[in-house]
Amino acid sequence: MHVSVVDNADESVVITVRGDLDIDSNTVLTTTLDQVLDRPAPMVIVDLSGVGFCDSTGLSALVIGHNRARADGGWLRLAAPSDFLGRLLDTVGLTPRISVYPTVADALADRNPD
Template identity: 75%
Template sequence: MHVSVVDNSDASVVVTIRGHLDIDSGTTLTTTLDQVLGRPEPRIVVDLSGVEFCDSTGLSALIVGHNRAAAGGGWLRLAAPGEFLQQLLDTVGLTSRLGVYPTVGDALAGR
């Protein structure tokens, strides 16, 4: 798995994930989210367009990140999941809870 972080001029952050988000790589995502969740009122978009597979470890990292962002007065939104991941998020009931958007731009704008 590869993770990259881009800071935007409006203080939001886009975290892009590529590859498999599973027990072997979940620590990388957790560490990355820990870094950006430490900011005041964190506003984070996780770009999932390159995620090929996700297991419960990956889902847990996204849920914990969402909860921490909300507790800090901010948000964590998911963007552009592929068909597999969209179905997984729907099946486990996370689509409405986490805020899933079709594109990174829509997630940044909250639309």
């Protein structure tokens, strides 16, 4: 798995994830999330367009990140999940809790607080 971070001028952060998000690679995402969520009122977008597979540990990292961002007055949004991942997020009941956008640009453009 490969994870990259881009800081934006509006203080939001885009984390791009490529590869499988599973027990073997989960530490990379959780470490990255820990770093960006240490900011006050974090605004984080996780670009999932390059994720081919996600297991429960990956879902857990996203939920924990979302909860932590909200507790600190910010938000975590998911962007561009594959059809598989979109269905998975829906099936496990995360889509009502965590905002999911079709693209990173859509997630960045939404100025409403989550």
